[in-house]
Amino acid sequence: MEFRQYAPELINERVSTFMTMTPEHAQWFAETFSKLVANVGQVVLGKPRTIGLAFTCLLSEGHMLLEDFPGTGKTSLARALAQTVQGTTNRIQFTPDLLPSDVTGVTIYDQQTGHFQFHQGPIFASIVLADEINRASPKTQSALLEVMEESKVTVDGETHEVGYPFMVIATQNPIEQAGTYRLPEAQLDRFLMKASLGYPDHASTVEILGAIGTRSRPKVVAPLITSAAVIDMIELASTVHVDPSVLEYVSHIAEATRLAPETxxxxxxxxxxxxxxAAKTWAAANGRHFVVPDDIKALAEPVLAHRILLDPEAEFAGASVPAVLSRIITEIAPPQRRA
Incomplete structure (x- = not known):
């Protein structure tokens, strides 16, 4: 199998020599990124963009919120992502009676040793799937704030690192709102991206149905890269050049979202x-060592849409965040030359 020949040791050795992003490094980054997406695509069929966004999120040290219907492959995406990067994965099913200690862990007194011992919760993993996060109480939701921002938890006054790399993929159901607790803006702002998988297309659905009983579609994918190499890729992506004119472009978009009459x-x-x-990682994934305005446009909706709150009257009149964001990006002219 081609991917099994793409040994993690080779990637780890290659990445360790990188200091700053060059065109050659960008080409290597894009080839590696493409193989990672294709590897997960063996399990999550027909969703290369969403898989690419997930890896962009991981390599940008961010977290992803998936708002989607049940049975669209959210758990499979998280599991395949962790297997590809040789990481660990845990799934937390959020319910109204879930306690913060059920997420972060608990300190228990050991009578034999006479000392308190910390027992890690499911948050200690490379990829954590927080399923139906909006069904948990606000107190339990807030337990994720520190760990998502700082990659560590504090229990009984002691701080524990969750490891690196670390990514939370949270899901919520868009149609069942009874018995749920809406995520506050402070919690939403912790997610780098918000996306959805959606139902597979016709060809992918037929392929999935045809695999019933034959197991032709693997549930376990081969690891392609070590966790240490992922860390190196994260550091490499951070060296992608961003021209001041692109930074001004981002600032203009943000200002326009604050001044829009619908928000x-x-x-x-x-x-x-x-x-x-995220644009730095996206540019490297496309084989460039610099960010262009098209990178900003491509990521504007998944990165910014969940951070915008519409006016109730405008929403009642039919306005939507994607439409408002699309209009703003259309009206603001991208930079034509470097500053």
Whole structure:
């Protein structure tokens, strides 16, 4: 199998020599990124863009919120992502009675040793699937705030690192709102991207149905890269060049979302930082060592849309965040030359 020949040791050795992004490094990054997406695509059929966004999120040190219907492959995406990068994965099913300690872990007194021992919760993994996160109480939801921002948890005054790389893929059902707790803006702002898988197309659906009983579609994918090499790729992506004119372009978009008559909450500075960080990885994934305005346009909706709050009257009149964001990007002219 071609992917099994793409040994993690080879990737790890190659990445360790990178210091700053060059055109040759960008080409290597794009080839590796393409193989990672194709590997996960063996399990999640027909969704290369969403898989690409997930890897962009991982390599940008961010977290992803998937708002989608049940049975669209959210768990399979998280599991395949962790297997590809030789990481660990845990799934947390959020319910109204879930406690913060059920997520972060708990300290238990050991009578034999006479000391308290910390027992890790499911948050200690490379890829964590927080399934139906909006069904948990706000107290439990807030337990994720520190770990998503700082990659560590504090229990009984002691801080514990969750490891690196670390990514949370949270899901929520868009149609069942009874018994749910809406994610506050502070929690939404912790997610680098918000996306959806959606139902597979006709050809992918037929292929999935044809695999019933034959197991022709693998549930376990071969690892392609070590976790240490992922860390090197993260550091490499951070060296992608962003021209000041592109930074001004991002700032103009953010300002326009705050001044738009349909919105009551626009994009914050944290949202701008998230967009630039993701655009660096996206540019490297496309074989470039510099960011262009098209990278900003490609990632504007998944990175910015969930950070914008519409005015209730405008929403009642038919306005939507994607439409408002699309109009803003159309009206603001991208930079034509370097600053």
């Amino acid at each position: 009551t909450l626009g994009v914050s500075v944290r949202g701008c930082l998230a967009l630039v960080r």
